[in-house]
Amino acid sequence: MAATIMLALQHPLTPACMFLQRFQPQSLKTRVTLLTLFIVVLSFLSLAAYMKGLLRDELLLFTGEQQRSALNLLTTEVNHGLQDRLGTLKTVASRVMPTQVGDKAAMKAFLLERPFLAGLFNGGAMIWNRQGVLQADVQFLKDGFVANTLDPQELAAVLKDGEAVIGRIHFHSRPNAAAFAMAVPIRNPQGDVIGALAGAIRLDQPNFLSQLASHRYGKTGNFFLLDARQRLIFATSDKPRLMEVLPAAGVSPWIDRFVQGFEGTARVVNPHGVEVLVSIQQIPLAHWYASVTLTPDETFALIDAIKPRGRLAALVLALLCLTLIWLMLRRQLAPMTAAINTLDGFVRQNQPPQALPVLRQDEIGQLVGGFNRLLDTLAQQQKVLRDSEVFKQAVLNSVTAEIAVLNQDGVILAVNDAWQRYSQECSAELGQSASSTGVGANFLAACQGAEADPATADAMSANDGIRAVLDSRLPRFYLEYPCHSGQQQRWLSMSVTPLQGEALQGAVVSLEDISERIQMENQVRDLAFYDPLTHLPNRRLALERLTQQLVRARRATTCLALLFIDLDKFKPINDELGHEVGDWLLQSVAQRIQSCLRQSDTAARMGGDEFVVLLPDLQTSEAAMAVAEKIRSALAQDVVTAQGIVLSISSSIGVALYPDHGDTDKDLLRLGDEAMYRAKKSGRNAVRLCVSAMPARAPEVRATAPKSYVHLRWKAAFASGNPVIDQEHETLFELANALLDQAALRRQQPAAFEAAFEALLTHVAAHFAHEEAILLAHGFANLADHALQHQALLARAHALHLSARAADAEDAPEGELVGFLVTELVAGHMLHTDRAFSNLFATADDQATAAPKFSGI
Secondary structure (H helix, E strand, C coil), X not given: CHHHHHHHHHCCCCHHHHHHHHCCCCCHHHHHHHHHHHHHHHHHHHHHXXXXXXXXXXXXXXXXHXXXXXXXXXXXXXXXXXXXXXXXXHHXXXXXXXXXXXXXXXXXXXXXXXXXXXXXXXXXXXEEECXXXXXXXXXXXXXXXXXXXXXXXXXXXXXXXXXXXXXXXXXXXXXXXXXXXXXXXXXXXXXXXXXXXXXXXXXXXXXXXXXXXXXXXXXXXXXXXXXXXXXXXXXXXXXXXXCCECCCCCCCHHHHHHHCCCCEEEEEECCCCCEEEEEEEEXXXXXXXXXXXXXXXXXXXXXXXXXXXXXXXXXXXXXXXXHHHHHHXXXXXXXXXXXXXXXXXXXXXXXXXXXXCCCCCCHXXXXXXXXXXXXXXXXXXXXXXXXXXXXXXXXXXXCCCEEEXXXXXXXXXXXXXXXXXXXXXXXXXXXXXXXXXXXXXXXXXXXXXXXXXXXXCCCCCHXXXXXXXXXXXXXXXXXXXXXXXXXXXXXXXXXXXXXXXCCCCCEEEEEEECHHHHHHHHHHHHHHHECCCCCCECHHHHHHHHHHHHHHHHHHCCXXXXXXXXXXXXXXXXXXXXXXXXXXXXXXXXXXXXXXXXXXXXXXXXXCCEEEEEEEEECCHHHHHXXXXXXXXXXXXXXXXXXXXXXXXXXXXXXXXXXXCCXXXXXXXXXXXXXXXXXXXXXXXXXXXXXXXXXXXXXXXXXXXXXXXXXCCCCHHHCCCCHHHHXXXXXXXXXXXXXXXXXXXXXXXXXXXXXXXXXXXXXXXXXHHHHHHHHHHCCXXXXXXXXXXXXXXXXXXXXXXXXXXXXXXXXXXXXXXXXHHHHHHHHHHHHCHHHHHHHHCCCHHHHCCCCCCXXXX
């Protein structure tokens, strides 16, 4: 067979050879045929891709609905089984006499008299008294483990809250031996909880859950029952995954959503790296959820089944289209083929070109007519071209630079080879096509994008300079300008000189690439003004910008903030892990600082691990403190190197403002540095605002003048959402202001100060008690810690009060007491600590509004 084909191809008259000769890649018929076929095939492929995607979406939707239907049956049966067993436990618990709870033998007998519990709880049953002491347990299996199937916390919840509990999964020493317990309270006739009754279900033994989840879903699908609290698969038809623990929180976002209560269908990758279609339904009664999985191969089996036939039909259709298009083009292009053969005969026989016959008045006939007209003008143009070539060779071959000759109007008359290469490389970078800088083009139009560097504002543009030389207003023009592209940054120099000779008018343009020199100059400038490690402004540039911003702030009467940042714990990292890690850490710190700033702000490295940030155009000091806190929080986050090393650092930040704290660059730097050291002394990882030094007063004035304190102002933004608590907070603000008024006159009216102190402390204690009762009613999770904070604040207030009374002649204890009462006890605790429970009362709109921070007194 192969020999026959080769023989047919070698014979010049065989049909196969003739077809291959006609079907040539450079042929117009071939290209049009293939292009049309490509468009048809592309259309079919697009339709097939669309239909495939549509089928996949519909199959996913249909399969998901089927999965959820099957899953709904499973979860209904599981809920029914759990409710039946809880109902049985409650019925049995109601039969326990209060006098029997303390009698272990009676409790043992009570359980043994009810053998039906073994059918519901294969692990056994247990009874505890009110104090949580096990009174009796019955094991229905020889190797059972009953007593440890309920956590003390779960048992305490049953005894304290009187609610039924379905416990967590507990494991035994044997593989896959696990159990969980269900417990209900035992009540006396008055309804008080006097004990607890629990039943244990062994998961490694036949039980109602294993029967429900033992069936497979389709060929590759499985059912799963999982404990959301433990991320544990405790019942499944996929036996190798029984008792498997899912990845921890943060590893798989989809598993985290399932655990948090997601219900529906999703296409995910399971912990074993297998892509599955999974449907989820929650079982809130036990903090469980059920899932069913199916592999995409089984889901999309229908699509895979129709692929072969679809491909065969597409191939047959493509061959049919190819044949029909080829025959049509062969007929339509026959006149063009005849004209080509005629021209080829002129060349072979060395005959001069003659007019070709026009057979049809179509596009091909118009092409032949245009060719005939072109022949008439060729003879005249040949003489012009010869003269132009002589002129070009005489001028341009005498130099080696990139040269172009312009006439008086800026039109390019001739170029050398170097200019032609430049046209291909650089014309696109100037925003023009390659022909815009070729012979015959107007070079003035091509130079519209060639402008001098912005730093040289007095330099002429390229158009103006060239026109000045052409008009004899300049003897020579020189310009350096950038010519950047997406691939590289380049700088060019342009030199324009007039043509020498009385009969010649125009100019010679010479171009040169000066990118290397400009880059070297930029590197020198960067070394002088920027830190080479972090690429931030260095101390010199930072001081210049600080001076400029101060001048601008004085002129615009705006506020300027200076943040002085020093890294904590940087030196140990640099000493222990080496300078390479330290340099990388400084680069990461610089990036994090810049991510917290506006475009108009400046971040600079002053040296070592010290940074300075300039914040112009601020309205209040709170805005500067907010930015400083944002930077502190960003730097406090752990940093992970490429080697996986986790680095923990923090920062101490001092904030100084113009004109509040200083009006010169030296004062702002000094005050910011002092504030930073106060932050370090206070424990580091903190932000401190500069404390302005008050002007000195005469001793007699300081001794007689009373102190003054700034009052607190209640704002609607401080509200927690509970009207009762907010009303008490507002009242405490008023009492705190009254204390401030009396503190200013404490030396003259000590009794009034004591009365104001007692009134404030009494109302604070009553408010704390009332607030704890409200939080208890709303189920606040951290109520115990919140109450301990209340006790600590009251104890601290009484201790400071005793200290102030013992040191009557000194101002420091009094100031410390007043500052604690107002700043920490009233404002600080209520506006900061109390924010922990604001979500209990806030609406969705309130939660979207961040509470303002209290800056203290």
